[in-house]
Amino acid sequence: MVTPVHSSKLRIYNTLSKDIEEFQPINKDKVGIYACGLTVNDYMHIGHARTYLIWDVLVRYLRFKGYKVTYVSNVTDISIDDKILKRLKEENISFQQLIEKYTMAYFEDRESIGLLRADVHPLATQHIQEMIELIKKLIEKDYGYVTEDGVYFNISKFKEYGKLSGIRSQELIAGAGGRIKADEYDKENVGDFALWKKTNTDEPYWYSPWGIGRPGWHIECSAMSMKYLGESFDIHTGGEDNIFPHHENEIAQSEAATGKRFVKYWLHTRHVLLGGEKMSKSYKKLIYLRDAVKKFGSLNLRLYLLQTHYRKQLLYDEKGIEEASLTVNRIKKAIQFLQLFILKNISSNVGENLIDTIENKRIEFIEAMDDDLNTPLAIKSLQDIAKEILQYIESYGPIDSKFSLKILEILDPIITIIFGNLYSREIRIDMSKYFWIVEKMLEERNLLRKEGNFEKADIIRNKLKEMGIEIEDFKFGSLWYISKIT
Numbered sequence: 001m002v003t004p005v006h007s008s009k010l011r012i013y014n015t016l017s018k019d020i021e022e023f024q025p026i027n028k029d030k031v032g033i034y035a036c037g038l039t040v041n042d043y044m045h046i047g048h049a050r051t052y053l054i055w056d057v058l059v060r061y062l063r064f065k066g067y068k069v070t071y072v073s074n075v076t077d078i079s080i081d082d083k084i085l086k087r088l089k090e091e092n093i094s095f096q097q098l099i100e101k102y103t104m105a106y107f108e109d110r111e112s113i114g115l116l117r118a119d120v121h122p123l124a125t126q127h128i129q130e131m132i133e134l135i136k137k138l139i140e141k142d143y144g145y146v147t148e149d150g151v152y153f154n155i156s157k158f159k160e161y162g163k164l165s166g167i168r169s170q171e172l173i174a175g176a177g178g179r180i181k182a183d184e185y186d187k188e189n190v191g192d193f194a195l196w197k198k199t200n201t202d203e204p205y206w207y208s209p210w211g212i213g214r215p216g217w218h219i220e221c222s223a224m225s226m227k228y229l230g231e232s233f234d235i236h237t238g239g240e241d242n243i244f245p246h247h248e249n250e251i252a253q254s255e256a257a258t259g260k261r262f263v264k265y266w267l268h269t270r271h272v273l274l275g276g277e278k279m280s281k282s283y284k285k286l287i288y289l290r291d292a293v294k295k296f297g298s299l300n301l302r303l304y305l306l307q308t309h310y311r312k313q314l315l316y317d318e319k320g321i322e323e324a325s326l327t328v329n330r331i332k333k334a335i336q337f338l339q340l341f342i343l344k345n346i347s348s349n350v351g352e353n354l355i356d357t358i359e360n361k362r363i364e365f366i367e368a369m370d371d372d373l374n375t376p377l378a379i380k381s382l383q384d385i386a387k388e389i390l391q392y393i394e395s396y397g398p399i400d401s402k403f404s405l406k407i408l409e410i411l412d413p414i415i416t417i418i419f420g421n422l423y424s425r426e427i428r429i430d431m432s433k434y435f436w437i438v439e440k441m442l443e444e445r446n447l448l449r450k451e452g453n454f455e456k457a458d459i460i461r462n463k464l465k466e467m468g469i470e471i472e473d474f475k476f477g478s479l480w481y482i483s484k485i486t
């Protein structure tokens with residue numbers, strides 16, 4: 001059994017230091033990670049999916065390296081603006097109904113591309129009390145102040161404000177005194193931000209010591225991350241548009257309240273571009289994940305999204321997704337041929353020297369991942385592995401079952417990092433339930449071919465195709481793989 005060796009160390013880009021750093025958790029082998037989740041008032045688009053996918057790969061990789069990871073990702077189920085209120089009226093549904101619908105859809109969409117369940121998916125609406133406590137603390141410490149329309153955070157009191165986003169102090173002075181009521185604001189609009197917004201009863205509201213209303217967006221993530229991961233934790237992630245104001249404000253609130261460093265490493269994905277523009281809801285330029293999955297399949301889409309490094313903009317291109325299917329297919333074939341050799345209980349001396357080649361490629365994979373999660377390069381190692389296996393079979397014939405098993409033991413953990421839950425679901429499928437019938441049909445096809453009855457032989461091939469099964473003919477005989485689960 002091959003166990004992962006910490007031969008090289010993970011290095012990641014920290015938005016806070018603006019540098020690549022060697023990853024060293026606060027507590028030896030324990031890692032706490034908080035990933036900003038979806039605002040559940042619409043379906044997930046490709047830009048979100050890419051972000052969640054990267055953190056899925058990161059969590060899996062950290063666990064692969066032997067870390068005990070606690071993974072927390074929130075669900076923002078308090079997001080109310082004029083557009084939402086208008087929609088509630090138009091669709092004649094309650095806020096609660098809207099949130100429930102899209103929360104369900106969010107988890108379905110996560111599942112569709114093979115994402116892990118986080119250890120905790122806290123809902124903002126379930127943590128109002130924690131948010132109120134945090135706001136109270138900020139008022140006590142004089143960072144928060146109460147006005148007629150809510151509670152605000154005084155950014156001029158937090159001397160390190162701007163350390164994540166690089167917003168300069170001059171801008172702060174220019175903006176000082178101004179208050180930002182909305183959640184959507186830009187760099188020109190630096191100012192004190194809302195911790196609690198007072199509202200009236202015709203909007204969804206919660207009770208607080210400062211009257212009915214709702215919490216500001218930023219306080220939600222500070223309260224929930226610290227509840228589940230402690231006042232100081234290792235990794236906080238998000239998309240690049242979270243850097244300012246969301247994460248900058250999270251740092252200000254949390255560090256002002258605790259007097260401790262909030263997060264050690266801040267990681268951000270860059271945007272997905274569609275026709276040269278940022279994919280986002282506010283620009284109305286987006287493709288929903290569920291539509292893309294339906295069109296291209298989840299394996300192809302997942303691989304495609306990981307073929308660009310997370311700190312590079314991804315130019316969404318449908319041709320690229322189609323091309324990803326070539327790699328997916330080759331990996332499927334290589335893995336399932338090995339499974340087949342085990343089911344057939346092949347006994348030969350073929351395959352021992354292939355193990356060294358695979359082992360070297362595995363190290364290449366790890367080195368790529370250690371280099372700031374270089375998924376495109378890691379995927380290249382997987383492509384090479386599939387190619388090596390297929391060429392080897394072509395040249396030397398069926399691989400001995402115990403060597404096949406050994407190779408699968410090396411590959412399962414690393415391929416799962418890239419394909420997530422889709423690996424066991426769609427690649428390393430349980431072939432045993434198809435084995436008997438398919439082998440029987442192949443036998444028949446072989447006989448027909450020997451008799452020169454190619455027409456009838458092709459009928460069998462086509463029947464198998466209908467079952468989602470493809471045949472590949474070699475000098476030594478035919479192998480099959482499940483290309484589509486029907």
Ligand SMILES: [Zn+2]
Pocket residue numbers: 036037221246
């Ligand atoms: Zn957040």
